[in-house]
Amino acid sequence: MPVSTSVPDEGVAVVTVDYAPVNALPVRGWYDLADAVRAAGRDPGVRCVVLAAAGRGFNAGVDIKEMQRDPGHEALIGANHGCYEAFSAVYACEVPVVAAVQGFCLGGGIGLVGNADAIVASDDATFGLPELDRGALGAATHLARLVPQHLMRALYYTSRTATAAELHAHGSVWRVAPRAELRAAAMELAREIARKDGTLLRLAKAAINGIDPVDVHRSYRFEQGFTFEANLSGLAARIRDGFGGANPTHEREPTQEQGDPA
Known part of the structure; x- marks a missing residue:
């Protein structure tokens, strides 16, 4: 199945x-x-x-081809709502969420890991928002949780990516591991968390979310309004239809069916 859940260790569920x-x-x-x-x-x-x-990669965002097949705005609206639900589910999950990231983490992937409680990444992982190259906007809310404000803005405006090592230096990635050891490293952290009392962990998650300085739900929803504006004006479609062109800053990013986080 495209989305599956397993419980390899007591107290730890893996959603793949x-x-x-x-x-x-x-x-x-x-x-x-x-x-x-x-x-x-x-x-x-x-x-x-x-x-x-x-x-080979954690997430490449929205399936742009699905949008291109839709003559109206139904796919766009669906993607916007779907991303909002997925990002919110990670943030509001009753227990801590550890993101295990390999390869590319782009667009919607940033929304997921930016709302996670901890990130473990492979040494080949890269993180970025190629939104402006895809005719979209969004997830600056979540990128701002990974890097300082001015770096977030520079990455957003240029569509460049940051490496796992760079995010580790900023403190947003807990650990960088060789790709072959990524799952083991993520499970090690998850097992350590899972040794705590379950009720107390749920209280801790609610308490930490309650003191968050930014309301990620409202902030991301505000961003989505500008994505709608870009699409309704026709600007997004013109950029999206030509997104396959060569760009030297994106050499390590996927070139098929990748998109924006809507």
Whole structure:
């Protein structure tokens, strides 16, 4: 299944996304991911959730081809709502969420990891928002949780990516591991968290979310309004239709079915 849940260790649920070829999610995929994360968090036997992905990259955002096939705005609206639900599910998950990130983490991937409680990344992982190259806006809310404000703005305006090592230096990535050891490193952190009392962990998650300086739900929803404006004006479609062109700053990014986080 494209989104699956397993419980490899007591107290730890692993939600895995597998949408070949680059984990660019269709509308249904974002909702399925949201449902899986919420269900795992509600399970009284789960004390930590690991969010992982199969394949060469963690997430490439929205499936642009799905939008291009839609003559109207139904796919855009669906993607916007689906991303909002998935990002919210990670943030509001009743227990801590550890993101295990390999390869590329772009667009919607930033929304997921930016709302996670901790990030473990492979040494080949890169993080970025190629939104302006895809005719979209959004997820600056979540990138701002990973890097300082001025760096966030520079990355956003240029569509450049940051490496796992750079994010580790900023303190937003807990640990960088060789790719072959990524899942083990994420599980090590998850097991340590899961050794705590489940009820107290749920209280801690609610308390920490309650003191967050930025309301991520409202902030991201505000950004989405500008994505709608870009699409309704026709600007987004013109940029999106030509997104496959060569760009030297994106050499390590996927070139198929990747998109914006809507």
